[in-house]
Amino acid sequence: MVGIPAPPRYFRSASATVVKLHIMKKTLFPRCKQWCLLMFLALLSPWLAVAAEPPNIVFILSDDHRWDAMGVMGHPFIDTPNLDRIADEGVLFENAFVTSSLCSPSRASFLTGMYPQQHGVQNNFTAWDNSNVTFFEYLKEAGYNTAFIGKWHMPGGIPKLRGVDEFITFDHMGGQGAYYGTPFIFNGEHLAVGESPLPNVELSGYITEDLTELALAWITQNRDRPFALYLSHKALHLPMTPSADWSGRYDNEPVVLPPEADSWLAFADGNFKHFLWDPLEAKMRDYAETAAAMDEQIGRVLDQLDELGLADNTLLIYAGDNGYLWGEHRLIDKRWAYEESIRIPFLVRYPARLREPGRRNSSMVLNQDLAPTILEMAGLAVPAAMQGESLAPLIDGTDESVREAWIYKYFEDFPYPVPEQTALRTDHYKLITYKRGRGDELFDVITDPREQHNLINEPAMQVHLETMRAEMAAQLQTIESGSAR
Amino acid sequence: MIRRFGYPVLATLLVAVLATLVYDYAWIWGVPLWLRNATGLLLFSCIMLSPAWVYGLSRLSGATWGRAVRLALVLPVLWHIKEIIAACKIFGIGPGIYTGLQGPYLFYYGLCFLAMGLGHLLVSLFWHERSGASVWRTPLFLLPLITLGSVEGLGFALFKYDLLFFQGFLAGYRALFGG
Structure with missing residues (x-):
């Protein structure tokens, strides 16, 4: 728990x-x-x-969108013209990661700027502690109008989130929501299926469209004051259902599986517990169509900002809550410390402040960097308790990097068959240690980006390995003690 | 000395082991995807459907129905034990064993009995055609699936509580292991 900081220093x-x-x-x-x-x-x-003028803030979060499932990252067929546009007009962070690759811990880190060890949401079954302070509180204190629209998905029920004026969410299907037929909860009030939380908003029934409609209406209502909107999509999470318009569009696209994968992998070695009942290629096409359908809706948000003349002074950030393994290492889902699981898309656009639009930054940034970044960009002080780093210097282009190494942690999430693991990721190497069930792994992520060659027993790596183990222990101690960064 | 009604289960086990080796490891040697997919299909068919043919062939080879049921359960039980061992490596012995009680495994046994019922029906019809023997109709093979479905369905319909897959199963986990 931290105190609310001093009043904003917009005009500094x-x-x-x-x-x-x-x-x-x-x-x-x-x-x-x-x-x-x-x-x-x-x-x-x-x-x-x-x-x-303090910037408006629009943060769009998607679910399970891995970093390379976008046109701008070279995906062979997923159409994401609007995400590509954000990258073209902003900064694309090519090496963005989550510190725990699972919905609930990652979402809590985005909101609080903290590691899961500190905010306490360690897996999908540990409850959100509402004494956690989110960036919304600071923004509200600074005079922002604020809204959270979309997927909350943290255990412990829907909280009364401090600092949020309008909280539109759902607890349907254990908080996952459904692509069709999800009833909303508006500031704690449960609504019927199809009932809109905001007046004059027609709901189509497809959740990505509905959340977008609500976001557009809310932006219009709040156009005259600085606002902060958190738009949190269900897409692209299982069952990966695209809108009717997008369904089937990629049926004829060739899907190339990783060399170690096969079509039936979703049924093998405990993967069936993720309930992905299709050949892998079919599900990957659903995923691609769902991503494209979401991109279309993100385009509507961009258009609305343009039409209202708000685009220039709006800090717009798009990110995914974790990556997704599509057969790499013969695994499905997220959770693991491998790159495909922990890397996320992270795009920032802020025309009023950004000097070189279309820039790519390859330094390592994290999900918990969101909260300090938003606060600094809004001219507010970053609380000491936040463990993330502000990315403002990277966005401004005044600095190239904010960290040299960071800690990944996956906490046991019984009964999902993934061992508890901790990793230290540097620009060059990744050390993964397992609580049980597997031997430790060391990868050179530069020469072996698919992490196929475990170097843990290489004699030449032993000195470096010990250094990394020491660094891991030191960073863990810092994180668990609650010290910042 | 293996009696002749043991051959179906032994043959199935052999196929399953070979298919596992190819399916899990052949990618390392660059075996083409279509072949790995084919072995995958064979392996999962053995796991899911073998009770039907093991039961049926064992019966045709002279096994009593009780013995045929036990033979038909050999591969499912071995697969289940393999799953439990894998879980023990991740969660420790107690929670790992408890994992074996999760709904998907229970329903899996329900499906195994359903498959045996199919095998039983086909064998009965075959005997009926051959010798005019009466077809022994029994609901026993459906009973496990019906029971499990009723428990899960009623819990969900009446209390919106999923007993076997997550909610009830996890409540049991927390009660036992304090997770």
């Missing part, structure tokens, strides 16, 4: 500029040049006004 950068210019005027410029200076300031005034 703009006012600092004005003060500097004022000093220059008093000491350096002859009086006759004051008019020139005033004209210069007048010319700058539109820019200063934009910089001084």
Whole structure:
């Protein structure tokens, strides 16, 4: 639990500029040049006004969207023109990760800026502790209008989330929701199936469209004040049902499985517990269609921001809550510390502040970086308790990297047949240790990005291995003690 | 000395073991996908459907129905034990064994008995055609699936409580192991 920080310092950068210019005027410029200076300031005034306004914030979160399932990341057939557009107009973080590859822990990290060891949501069965402070509280304190629309999916029931004006969510199917026929909960009130939480919003019944409709209506309602919207999709989670428009569009696309995979892998070695009852290729096509259907809806949000003239001063961030294994290592689902499971899409667009749109950043960023990033971009102080790093310097292009190594942790989630594991990921290597059931693994993620060659017993790696073990122990101690970063 | 009604189950076990080896490891040697898919289909057919043919062939080879049932359960029980051992490696011995009680495994046995019922029906019809023997109709092979389905269905319909798959199963886990 942390306190609410000091009031916002929206005008810091703009006012600092004005003060500097004022000093220059008093000491350096002859009086006759004051008019020139005033004209210069007048010319700058539109820019200063934009910089001084706190940005609107739109965070869009998807479920199980792995980092490479987008056109901009070179996927052979998934159409994501709108995500690609965000990347083209913003920054694409190519090496974004989650610190625990599972819905609930990851979602709590996005909201709190903390590791699961600190916010306490360690798997899909451990409850959300509502004494956790989310970035919404700080934004609300700073005068933002706020809304959470979509999938909450953390155990312990739907909380009264502090700092959120409108909380539209669902607890249907254990919080997973369904692609069709999910009844909403609006600020704690359970609504009937098909009943809209917001007036004048027609629901189609397909959840990705409905959540988008609600988001668009809410943005329109709140266009005149700084707002922060958290739009949390059910897509692309199982059963990976695309909208009717998108269903079947990729039926003829060739799906290439990883070399170690086969069509029946969803039935093998405990994978059947994920209830993915199809040949792998068929389900991968469903996944692709569901992703494309979601992208279309994200395009509607972008269009709405454009139409309302809000796009320039809106910080828009898109991310996935975890990756997804499609047969790599002969595994399905997420949870594991392998790259396909822990890497997520992470796109940031903020036209008013971004200098080089279309930039790609390859440094390692994490899901818990979201909260400090939002706060810093909004001109607010980042609380010391937040363990993530603000990505503002990376977005601005003033820095290239915010960390050299980080800890991944998957807590046992009985009865899912995945061993508890901890990993240390650096730019070059990944060390994975298992509580039981498997031997430790060390991979060179540069030369062996598919993590096929375990180096743990290589004599040449032993010194480096010991260094990594020591670093892992030190970082774990820091995280578990609650120390920041 | 193996009696002749033991041959079906032995042959099935042999096929299942060979299919497992190919299915799990042949990708390392670059065996083509279609062949691995075919062995996968064979393996999962052995696991899911072999009670039908093991029961039927054992009966045709002279086994009593009780013995045929036991023979037909050999592969399912071995597969179940393999699953439990895998779970023990992940969760420890106690929770690993408890994992074996989860709904999917219970329903799996229900399906095995259903498959045996199919085998039984085919054998009875065959005997009826050959010698005019009466067809022994019995609901026994359906009973496990009906019982499990009723328990799960009623729990869900009346209390919105899933007893066997997650909610009830996890409540039992927490009660036993404090997870």
